[in-house]
Amino acid sequence: MAFWLFKTEPGCFSFDDLKNRPDMTEHWDGVRNFQARNFLRDSIKPGDLILFYHSNIPEPAVVGIAEVVRGGYPDFTALDPGGEHFDPKASPGNPIWYMVDVRYREPLRKQVTLEAIKGHPFLGDMPLVKRSRLSIQPVTAAEWQTIRTMGGLESP
DNA sequence: GCCAACGTTGGC
DNA sequence: GCCAACGTTGGC
Numbered sequence: 758m759a760f761w762l763f764k765t766e767p768g769c770f771s772f773d774d775l776k777n778r779p780d781m782t783e784h785w786d787g788v789r790n791f792q793a794r795n796f797l798r799d800s801i802k803p804g805d806l807i808l809f810y811h812s813n814i815p816e817p818a819v820v821g822i823a824e825v826v827r828g829g830y831p832d833f834t835a836l837d838p839g840g841e842h843f844d845p846k847a848s849p850g851n852p853i854w855y856m857v858d859v860r861y862r863e864p865l866r867k868q869v870t871l872e873a874i875k876g877h878p879f880l881g882d883m884p885l886v887k888r889s890r891l892s893i894q895p896v897t898a899a900e901w902q903t904i905r906t907m908g909g910l911e912s913p
Numbered sequence: 914g915c916c917a918a919c920g921t922t923g924g925c
Numbered sequence: 926g927c928c929a930a931c932g933t934t935g936g937c
Contacts, residue, residue, distance in 0.1 A: 790920075791921090792920090888918090890918070890919065890920080
């Protein structure tokens with residue numbers, strides 16, 4: 758079981774939006790970055806846990822926890838010529854892009870802001886701090902527990 | 914809305 | 926295979 762951080766712009770898709778999906782579950786599609794794709798395709802497995810992060814807002818923050826309910830499979834939105842995630846190089850035989858399914862789990866009691874993460878001595882090596890643009894990032898067990906605690910949740 | 918960082922593309 | 930041009934992300 759592994760830990761991840763998934764970023765999303767809440768104006769596009771928020772943690773509450775996930776909560777309001779049927780079965781609180783949604784496809785995590787549209788990722789078009791190769792490093793993030795590799796995580797989706799190769800490493801992210803059902804049962805893994807996700808820090809749900811809101812980006813591109815005045816106070817970016819981790820707001821909740823989700824879980825992976827289906828591991829990497831081809832992202833069919835790349836095959837839809839009318840869709841905004843269409844990739845003309847993708848085909849059913851060579852999907853290129855992958856997605857997973859995620860399910861809402863629980864909100865943090867208080868959100869953990871990027872500012873707080875940057876200010877915490879244990880969290881300075883997170884890609885969020887060092888390479889902010891990567892939209893899907895691995896999280897260590899220590900980072901996971903630190904952020905859970907900062908968010909007001911008890912141990913796993 | 915600006916702009917730095919950085920990933921991708923394409924000419925050579 | 927280099928690297929300049931370009932596009933995108935995301936903090937501020």
